[in-house]
Amino acid sequence: MTQERTSPRPGTSEDNQVTLRGRVSTAPEARELPSGSVIVTFRVTVARSQTAMTAGSRQTVDWLDCTAWGAGVRRTVGSWQLGDEVEVVGALRRRFYRAGQGTSTRLEVEVLRARRLSRRAPS
Template sequence: MSLAVVDRDDVVLRGRLSAPAELRVLPSGDPLVVFRLVVERDDPRPQVPATDTITCISFLPALRRYAVAWAAADLIEVEGALQRRFWRTVSGTGTTYEVDCRRGRKVARAGTGSPARTA
């Protein structure tokens, strides 16, 4: 069996938006949107955080437009791939993991359990 069939990098997250999404422009001139989802852990243990905050990004124009309209605490669902990003710092190389999103949608508005309207 080839590795192309075995390897898979698919991520699906559903969580609350921690703060409004932020539009950024990379030094290359490429625009992207950055936002963070707070996702509850299935089985939290004592003295271990009950949630994880996961950074999500997207270069897709449509997803950038949707994300900037989302409000903090909205319930959001995204699909994408986990990626590791590197950059140079004065003390060496910086690194982080983030989800590069190819799809995203608001599931419910902040403060309500009600579904969001879809276009």
């Protein structure tokens, strides 16, 4: 498992950590940002559990965009394939970027640790 150290700000009770277990639903893609930073993006689909909010919904899964910034975690997720069962641990981040004439924003998971739980079954 690849791990990068993070620590909360001293004297705060803030905790922005999420753990997702699901399937890779878009293949990992490495790209270079205008800043020169290299990231790997992918999407994880997770089963939707039954809650008061979801009780009347036919939707059975949710998908989350994930981004790996650190070199070690980029290598780990870069080897994943569609359908692999994975676990990612990270933080929710709102990222701003230029799109067309304006600025857009998206909420994604900044992946800090990652591991494959099982390889996709061969077709």
